[in-house]
Amino acid sequence: MKKNILLLLIVGICFGCSENGSTEDPTAAVEAPETELLPGQEAIVDPDSDPNILQIALGSKDHTTLVAAVKAAEQTTALANNGPLTVFAPTNAAFAALPEGTVDNLLLPENKMTLISIIQMHAAPGSYSLAQLKDGQSLFVASGHNVKVEVREDGTYVHGAKILGTVNAANGIVHVVDKVFTP
Amino acid sequence: MKELLKLCLLLPAVALLTSCGGDGNPNKATQGAFNTNDAAAAVYVAPGEYDEYYEFFSGGFSGQVSVVGLPSGRLFRRIPVFSVDPEKGYGFDEESKAMLNTTHGFIPWDDAHHPKLSQTNGEIDGRWLFINGNNTPRIARIDLTTFETAEIIEIPNSAGNHSSPYLTMNTEYVVAGTRFSIPIPQKDVPIETYKENFQGMLSFISVAPEDGDMDIAFQILVPGFDYDLASSGKGPSHGWTFFTTYNTEKGRTMKEATASQNDKDFIAAINWKKAEEYIAAGNFEEWDSEYTNNIVDEGSHIASSETKHKVKVLNSSNCPGMIYFLPTPKSPHGVDVNPTGEYIVGCGKLSADLTVHSFSKMMAAIEAESYETIIDGIPVLKYEEVVTGVVKSGGLGPLHTEFDGDGNAYTSFFISSEVVKWNVGTWEVIDRVPSYYSIGHLSIPGGGSMKPSRKYLISMNKITKDRYLPTGPELAHSAQLYDITGDKMRLLLDFPTDGEPHYAQGCLAELIKPNSKKFYKLDENTHPYAVMSEEDVRVERDGKNVHVYMSSIRSHFAPDNIEGVKVGDRVYWHVTNLEQDWDTPHGFAMMGARNAETLIMPGLTKTLVWEPKVEGVFPFYCTDFCSALHQEMQGYVRVSAAGSDVPLKWSLGED
Numbered sequence: 069m070k071k072n073i074l075l076l077l078i079v080g081i082c083f084g085c086s087e088n089g090s091t092e093d094p095t096a097a098v099e100a101p102e103t104e105l106l107p108g109q110e111a112i113v114d115p116d117s118d119p120n121i122l123q124i125a126l127g128s129k130d131h132t133t134l135v136a137a138v139k140a141a142e143q144t145t146a147l148a149n150n151g152p153l154t155v156f157a158p159t160n161a162a163f164a165a166l167p168e169g170t171v172d173n174l175l176l177p178e179n180k181m182t183l184i185s186i187i188q189m190h191a192a193p194g195s196y197s198l199a200q201l202k203d204g205q206s207l208f209v210a211s212g213h214n215v216k217v218e219v220r221e222d223g224t225y226v227h228g229a230k231i232l233g234t235v236n237a238a239n240g241i242v243h244v245v246d247k248v249f250t251p
Numbered sequence: 252m253k254e255l256l257k258l259c260l261l262l263p264a265v266a267l268l269t270s271c272g273g274d275g276n277p278n279k280a281t282q283g284a285f286n287t288n289d290a291a292a293a294v295y296v297a298p299g300e301y302d303e304y305y306e307f308f309s310g311g312f313s314g315q316v317s318v319v320g321l322p323s324g325r326l327f328r329r330i331p332v333f334s335v336d337p338e339k340g341y342g343f344d345e346e347s348k349a350m351l352n353t354t355h356g357f358i359p360w361d362d363a364h365h366p367k368l369s370q371t372n373g374e375i376d377g378r379w380l381f382i383n384g385n386n387t388p389r390i391a392r393i394d395l396t397t398f399e400t401a402e403i404i405e406i407p408n409s410a411g412n413h414s415s416p417y418l419t420m421n422t423e424y425v426v427a428g429t430r431f432s433i434p435i436p437q438k439d440v441p442i443e444t445y446k447e448n449f450q451g452m453l454s455f456i457s458v459a460p461e462d463g464d465m466d467i468a469f470q471i472l473v474p475g476f477d478y479d480l481a482s483s484g485k486g487p488s489h490g491w492t493f494f495t496t497y498n499t500e501k502g503r504t505m506k507e508a509t510a511s512q513n514d515k516d517f518i519a520a521i522n523w524k525k526a527e528e529y530i531a532a533g534n535f536e537e538w539d540s541e542y543t544n545n546i547v548d549e550g551s552h553i554a555s556s557e558t559k560h561k562v563k564v565l566n567s568s569n570c571p572g573m574i575y576f577l578p579t580p581k582s583p584h585g586v587d588v589n590p591t592g593e594y595i596v597g598c599g600k601l602s603a604d605l606t607v608h609s610f611s612k613m614m615a616a617i618e619a620e621s622y623e624t625i626i627d628g629i630p631v632l633k634y635e636e637v638v639t640g641v642v643k644s645g646g647l648g649p650l651h652t653e654f655d656g657d658g659n660a661y662t663s664f665f666i667s668s669e670v671v672k673w674n675v676g677t678w679e680v681i682d683r684v685p686s687y688y689s690i691g692h693l694s695i696p697g698g699g700s701m702k703p704s705r706k707y708l709i710s711m712n713k714i715t716k717d718r719y720l721p722t723g724p725e726l727a728h729s730a731q732l733y734d735i736t737g738d739k740m741r742l743l744l745d746f747p748t749d750g751e752p753h754y755a756q757g758c759l760a761e762l763i764k765p766n767s768k769k770f771y772k773l774d775e776n777t778h779p780y781a782v783m784s785e786e787d788v789r790v791e792r793d794g795k796n797v798h799v800y801m802s803s804i805r806s807h808f809a810p811d812n813i814e815g816v817k818v819g820d821r822v823y824w825h826v827t828n829l830e831q832d833w834d835t836p837h838g839f840a841m842m843g844a845r846n847a848e849t850l851i852m853p854g855l856t857k858t859l860v861w862e863p864k865v866e867g868v869f870p871f872y873c874t875d876f877c878s879a880l881h882q883e884m885q886g887y888v889r890v891s892a893a894g895s896d897v898p899l900k901w902s903l904g905e906d
Contacts, residue, residue, distance in 0.1 A: 108299070116769055117832040150835065150878045152805040193879055195805065200904070238832035239805065239878075 110148040118238035121155050122147035125242070133163040133171060140175050141184045146210075151239030152195040154207075156226055158248045166248055185211045189227075189249045195240050198224060198231065213251060293734060294744045296323040301764070304696045306709065306757035307366045307380055308730070310334075313750030314361045316382060316393065321696065321707055321757060322732055324746035332391045332400050333361030333384045340849030341400075345823070345858035346778075347547075349554040353387055353405050354541045362386045364413060364753040368395075369458070373420040373485045373590075373701030377762030379463050381416040381425050388412030390425055390456060392463050396768045401547050404465045407540035407562055408435045408452045414494050417481035418458070420701070424468065424523065427454040428478035428494050432501075435472065436540065445503040449475035453494060455523055467542065469530050469563045471521065471574065474627045475501055477510065478519070480585050480651075485701050486592030488610040490524040493595055497582035510582065511601060515634065517576035518586055518597050520613065525573045526565055534570065535563040550777030552855050568628030575617060576626065578634040579606050585651035589660065589675055590701045594639070598649035598662060605649055605662060607678065609639035640678040644671050650691060651754075653698040655705040655735060663690040663710065670710055670733070672740060684740040686731055688714040695735070696757035704759070708733040708740065711752040719747060728752060769833035771854030778856035780825035785809040790901045797822045797899075803837040803851065804829040805878040807903065808871070811886030815899030818863055818892060824871070827856040837884070838874030848874045863890040 110122060122144055125131045134157055138144055147155065163171055174183045188210035196207070203219035207226065215227035224231045229247035236242075296302055302320025310317060314334030318327045335342030335351065342351050342359055351357055361384035369379040379401075380393040388406035393399065406412055411431030418425045432449040434440055440448045450472055457468040477498040484491040499516045502509025529535060540562045547554045567574045581599030583606070588595050595608040616637055622630040648666030655661070658675050668689050672682040690710045697703035710731045718729055727747035734741040773783060782788050782800050788809045791798045797820050802809045808826070816822055826839045830853035840848040841861045849857040863869070873884035891897040 112833075114769065114833055118830075120832070150805065152878050152880060238830065238835070 106144060108145065110144045118236075120148050120239045121151070121153060121237045121242055124235055124237055125155075125157060128157075130159045130161075130244070131157055133160045134158060137163075137171070137174065137183060138187060141180060141187050143184065143187050146191070147239075149239065151237075152193070153210075153240040154192040154194060154196040155237075155240065155242050156190045156192075156229065156231075156245045156249065157242050158190070158229070158245050159232070162229070162246050162248050186248070186250065189213055189215070189251065197241060198234050198243070201226065201231075209249075211251075215249065290741070290743045294322040294324065294732065296320070296325070301760060303760060304704075304707070304757045305760050305763055306694070306696065306755050307368070308711075308748055308752040308755040309363045309366050309382055310749050311364065311728075311751030311753050312362050314363050314384070315750065316363065316366055316380065317749040317752075318398065319730075319755075320760075321709070322743065324730065324732060324744050326749065328398055329749060330393055330398055330400065332382060332393065333358075333363050333389065333403075335359040335847075337847035338850070340847050340857060340859065343847035343859070344849040345860060346551075346553045346856075349556045350400060350403055350545045350547070352545055352556040353389070353543050354407075354558070355387060358387050360386075361389065363391075363750075365416060366754060366756050367416050367418050367425070367699065368756050368758055369422040369463075370418060370420055370700055371422070373489075375697060375700050375702075375756075375758040375762060376422075377758060377766065379422075379458075380756075381418060381458075383412050383415035383427065385412050385430075388415075388427060388429075390416050390427060390465065392458075392465060394463070395763050396766045398767075399547070401463065402465055403545045404456060404467070405542040405544070406454050406456070407467070407542040408470060408538070408564075409433075409454060411477075414453075414478045414481040416456075417483055417492065417699075419483040419492065419523070420485040420489050422458045422460070424455045424457055424483075424492075425465070426481055426483070426492055426494075427456065428452070428481060430477050430479055432475035432477065432498075436538065442503055445475065446501050449501070449503075451476055451478050453478060453492075453519070453521060455492075455526065464546070465544070467559075467562050469526060469535065469565055471526065471565045471567055471570075473519065473567050473574070474499075474629070476516070479583070482586045482588045482595070482699070484588055484592055484610070485590070488588060488592040488595075490522060491610075492521045492523055493577075493586045493588065494519045494521065495579070495583040495586045495597060496576075497584075515578040515580050516582055517631070518579045518583060518595060518608065519629075520575045520577055520595075522573050526570070529565055529570050529573065530563055535565050538562050538564050548777075550775060551779070551781075552771070552776075553778065571628075572617075574629050575613070576629055576631040577608050577613065577637050578623070578631060579608070580604070585649075587652040587654070587699075589654050590656055590703060592701070594675060596652045596660065596662075598651060600648055600650060600665070602649065603644055603647055605642040605644060605652070605673075606638060607640035607642065607675075608637045612639055613637045640676075642671075642673050642678045642680065644673070644680060646671050646683070651693055653693055653695045653708070654703055655695055655708075656697070656703045657705050659705075659735075661693060661695070661708055661735070661740075663693045665689055665691060665713075668712075668714075670708065670740060672735075682739050684733065684742065686710040686712050687718055687729065687745065688712055688716070692752065692754040694755040694757065696759070698756060706734075706736055707743075708735045709755055709757075711748065711755065713751070715747070718745060730755070770831060770835070771852060773827075773829065773831055773854045776827070776854055776856060778825075778827070780823070780827075780858065781856040782825075782827045782829075784829065785903070788901070788903075790815070790899055792899055795820050799824050799901075801826045802829050803827070803839070803873065803884070805835070806873075806880035806884045808839075808873070808884065808886050809903040810901035811903050812905065813886070813901045814889040814891075815897050816863060816888055816890050817895060817897075818866060818890060820863065822861045822863065822888075824859045824861060825856055826851050826858075828853050830854070835877065836875050837877050839871065840874045841871045841888075842869045850875060863888075866890050866892055 205217040229245035304321040331341035388409040413430035414428035416425035476496040498510035579597040581602035646664035
């Protein structure tokens with residue numbers, strides 16, 4: 069448990085360093101809930117290497133719902149492995165804006181496959197920087213869907229969600245978004 | 252080879268003898284442990300768990316070092332040292348080529364023999380691994396934070412660098428001795444003038460305590476014997492290094508017979524602290540002797556070669572007190588000083604017995620100037636005044652001895668193919684266990700230091716007929732792992748090795764593991780052709796040389812489309828791996844390149860040269876499955892005719 073807290077603190081710092089044009093401040097470290105120990109390489113404490121997508125998400129106070137969902141869906145390995153992945157990371161506020169009960173419902177064991185599909189909808193194989201996301205582009209995401217990119221005057225939108233900030237990860241790119249993708 | 256054949260012929264006879272049970276081998280009953288769950292459990296390292304020890308095996312004729320975990324026997328890495336390795340680009344890419352330079356030119360191979368871990372206060376410190384090249388005399392230093400060869404130094408005035416590196420207890424020196432005496436300095440003489448013209452040389456190579464940098468401190472000219480193996484003193488005997496000799500007959504042909512005439516050869520005891528005094532007093536000759544010293548620059552990771560020109564030579568005949576001969580029976584091979592530093596064990600390889608000399612008795616004999624004779628100015632001490640014990644082993648062909656720190660010694664017997672455990676002090680045999688077959692070296696983690704561990708013993712075996720699935724005429728050499736925690740040795744595991752290990756040395760993983768480097772920091776990369784980001788990538792032409800400043804990151808090269816290269820150009824692919832993450836190397840391979848691929852560790856720059864011979868468009872790609880889009884990590888280079896006016900251009904992600 070101590071290890072995890074240390075990891076989060078370290079990631080929090082790294083995250084601050086590698087932040088890239090973010091309009092939010094998702095850098096504050098949070099304590100991992102007591103019960104959640106990560107498996108395998110996700111548990112490696114490595115303050116030297118650039119943080120991976122999972123570590124960035126774990127280190128963000130604005131993504132605790134996303135992290136809880138990723139853990140419940142057992143998708144942590146994909147976010148810590150060598151990638152590359154482009155992850156569209158909805159904020160806690162984005163999850164909170166869903167109809168009441170949606171998240172709790174998704175976290176029920178019998179809805180695990182649906183949860184997995186929704187999480188995978190937020191991950192595109194490959195590293196797409198903000199500049200590489202072009203207006204009208206159709207992006208294939210891991211759930212099997214295609215999501216559409218729109219470049220509007222006030223920013224870049226993916227599947228109707230606005231990109232609020234971008235963080236480079238060792239194994240890809242995280243774009244923080246203001247809406248949860250649903251099919 | 253002939254000798255080996257003869258020994259092999261002897262084997263069936265030995266096997267017959269032992270299988271009768273007439274030797275009363277008490278271990279027979281426990282051999283079955285090899286197949287029991289008990290033995291399996293003792294070596295089982297569960298998936299995801301770490302081994303307790305690192306063990307570094309020499310590759311012998313592979314020229315490399317392999318890194319193995321104990322007790323599992325799992326191979327983790329093969330470190331290229333004296334031989335090129337196309338897998339890693341070692342000896343092929345522009346950065347590493349210089350590592351294999353010698354005064355004889357670029358040499359792509361050597362015979363790597365004895366890995367020795369650096370020590371501080373007689374204990375393994377986990378900083379470096381040294382290993383000797385036997386054929387073209389060299390010593391390499393491997394950095395144990397990166398597991399890469401960091402330096403190679405050539406040993407001048409030498410040949411057959413076998414009695415090496417056998418470092419001293421604070422790694423003040425690694426040593427080197429001539430197994431093959433030669434005219435020193437080299438000259439054109441009839442071979443039949445061996446006795447007049449051939450000499451040996453014992454070299455002491457200093458190791459800088461801060462960075463490990465090696466330099467030839469001094470060399471000692473000695474009679475033309477064969478200096479076979481060595482062991483440096485510790486504790487009370489610190490300051491001395493012991494070399495076995497054979498061929499004190501000075502035979503030059505059919506040595507298997509001519510070098511086996513004398514009943515006793517010698518262990519040469521070198522007082523290197525006395526040698527240091529002679530050097531400090533200026534009592535040496537400075538010789539013009541060329542040798543090459545190759546070293547990897549820490550920032551650029553580029554190896555460079557320096558030719559050095561001078562060595563300090565001490566002549567053993569006019570440096571009293573610096574060298575003594577200890578008569579030792581039957582062409583001794585291994586010499587091993589025990590952990591307390593008091594006993595010097597010589598293994599007469601044509602004998603059944605071991606000879607144990609006492610350091611304190613040796614010092615008393617030297618004090619009393621009690622000499623049997625003097626050879627070329629070197630006092631020969633009296634055998635009975637220095638010997639303190641003889642181990643009557645009942646085996647045949649003793650080679651090497653290791654110690655467990657609890658007063659037990661373990662000696663390998665090549666001909667009788669067994670390990671014999673004996674007590675240091677009573678000289679009585681305690682236990683014996685067969686090896687399969689023809690054991691050469693043996694190793695206990697921490698062996699050679701003052702703190703060996705009493706847990707495992709590894710035998711390294713030359714013959715594996717009937718041990719593994721056959722693979723044609725050439726069979727793998729083997730290592731066998733024994734449990735030595737009890738009174739009886741117990742065979743636990745049998746695994747094939749890389750090349751032919753001539754010794755292995757290990758230590759607790761905790762001495763090395765915490766310092767293992769994860770990646771190189773990009774902002775510390777001082778390579779002149781490095782790029783720090785994709786903004787810096789470019790292609791520059793300088794006459795017929797084209798320099799591609801390229802980067803790699805999951806999952807693309809930048810640039811990945813290049814035009815304007817012409818037939819007859821020499822293209823330098825300088826690839827910087829921009830990753831700053833553990834376990835993320837990228838490879839680079841260019842179709843038609845007549846060298847190899849290169850593997851680029853995160854944060855480093857590597858350069859592969861390519862000389863296109865024909866027009867066309869050729870692909871290059873990443874060879875190390877780096878990511879889910881590894882197959883897409885590929886680019887093209889267009890090659891135009893020699894006189895064409897296609898402009899140089901490069902791009903990434905252009906529509």
